[in-house]
Amino acid sequence: MTNPSVKINGDMKALRIEIDRVDTALLNLIAERMDLAAAVRRAKSGANVWRPSREESHVRDLARKAGITAPELVSHIWAELTSASLTLQGPIGLHIALVGDALSQWSLVRDRFGASIPAHTYPTTSAALAAAFADLEGVAVLPAPGGMNNWWTALGPDGAMSSMHILAALPRIGNWEWPIAVAVSKAAIEPSGDDITLIYIEAGTLAAPQTLAKIFESTGLSATLRAEMNGRYLYSMSGYFTDENSEIVQLSERVHALKIIGVLPSPIPLPRDS
Helix, strand or coil: CCCHHHHHHHHHHHHHHHHHHHHHHHHHHHHHHHHHHHHHHHHHCCCCCCCHHHHHHHHHHHHHHCCCCCHHHHHHHHHHHHHHHHHHHCCCEEEEECCCCHHHHHHHHHHHHCCCCCEEEECCHHHHHHHHHHCCCEEEEEECCECCECHHHHHCCCCCCCCCEEEEEECCECCCCCCCEEEEECCCCCCCCCEEEEEEEECCCCCCCCCHHHHHHHCCCCCEEEEEECCEEEEEEEECCCCCCHHHHHHHCCCCEEEEEEEEECCECCCCCC
């Protein structure tokens, strides 16, 4: 009588050989990807290292193609690969405000940016933002605007960090309406294909019965108020808008000051039963 364990052990041996084969193939592909990242650095001369819109669009597409593979796993794998690639391309650095639940914030950063990019931590948002601003390719990771988190006012047209933009959301995966944290840098605002535009507004003196809500409505825009401080407002709008959009031009003509200060790629959704 044949011992069943012989067949089981034989099957397991064959499976392990196949796993080793796949692992070797993966390792070779990773090495090839790193070589390509180094070639990108030579082509770009180390400038404009971080392009979050391109990264988010790519990961979103991969998650869509991944079938039964969980989007969180796809995101984590590509966070590590992208992190390693970026460090080959130029002197990028993360400047992280660890406020509130520091451990949770740190986990968000690692899930989104991987472990290869040099990271520096700060006790306040203003310190992290200032350090990223002073760094040629610096990225600040800060609590999302709202409540007491008023650092976003520095990105306004007359702000001390007006050349910086809000460009990524943490977490990247989820069914959230507003993120926990965001990433800010001097990188250009570009579309990812599924975006949330962030608009800074100073209303000035509005003649009654005019309100910002009515002005948005009259220009055909639907916006959500996310933060407010001393007559300055931060709104989010679904979709990608630029200063050239006719609706934005109309809106700017009816308020004291307006600036698009960022674009957040929409989150990669989780299955609703997760």
